[in-house]
Amino acid sequence: MTENETTEIDLENPRETFQQFLTSKGLRVTNQRIAIFDAAYGADDHYTAEDLLDRSRRIDASVSRATVYRSLPILVESSLIREVDVGLDNKYYLANRESRTFQAQVIDADNDKIYEVDAPFMEWYGKTVCERLGMEPIAMRLQVTARKSIAKSEKV
Known part of the structure; x- marks a missing residue:
C-alpha cells in the first residue's frame, strides 16, 4: 500500500x-x-x-x-x-485512522517536522490525467519542503 x-x-x-x-x-x-x-x-x-x-x-x-x-x-x-x-x-x-481525502506533506526544512494537509484537488488531477491516458492511478504523492519566511516569523 x-x-x-x-x-x-x-x-x-x-x-x-x-x-x-x-x-x-x-x-x-x-x-x-x-x-x-x-x-x-x-x-x-x-x-x-x-x-x-x-x-x-x-x-x-x-x-x-x-x-x-x-x-x-x-x-x-x-x-x-x-x-x-x-x-x-x-x-x-x-x-491511518480514517478514510480521508488525498494528503500532501509539507516538510519543515529547519526541523524535519511533517505536516499533513488535505489536497483533494491533487486526487482529482491525478485521476483526470490518468483517465486521459487510459490509465488508472495506483499511487500519488505531493510533497513540499519549506521553511518559515522571515517576514512571517517576525510577526509570530
Whole structure:
C-alpha cells in the first residue's frame, strides 16, 4: 500500500482488525507484534522505525529492533499504518485512522517536522490525467519542503 491509496478498513476495533489481518496472512499474533501495533497506531505524529522501537519497548520491553523492522511492512500492508517517504534518511510512518481525502506533506526544512494537509484537488488531477491516458492511478504523492519566511516569523 502506498502513501495515498485508500482502502476500506474497519476502524471500529483496529487492534482486532490487525489481529485478523495477521491470521489471514498465516502470521502469529504475538505480544511483541501487538505492542508494536499499539505503539504505531496510538501515535498522533509521524515516526521512524527507531521511534517506533522506543515506543514499543515502553509497552513491552522484549520487543526487538528486528521485530519492529519486520513488522513495519506488515502494518503498512494492513492499511492501518501509512508509510511516508519524504526523501530524507528515514521513512516515516503515520496511523491511518480514517478514510480521508488525498494528503500532501509539507516538510519543515529547519526541523524535519511533517505536516499533513488535505489536497483533494491533487486526487482529482491525478485521476483526470490518468483517465486521459487510459490509465488508472495506483499511487500519488505531493510533497513540499519549506521553511518559515522571515517576514512571517517576525510577526509570530
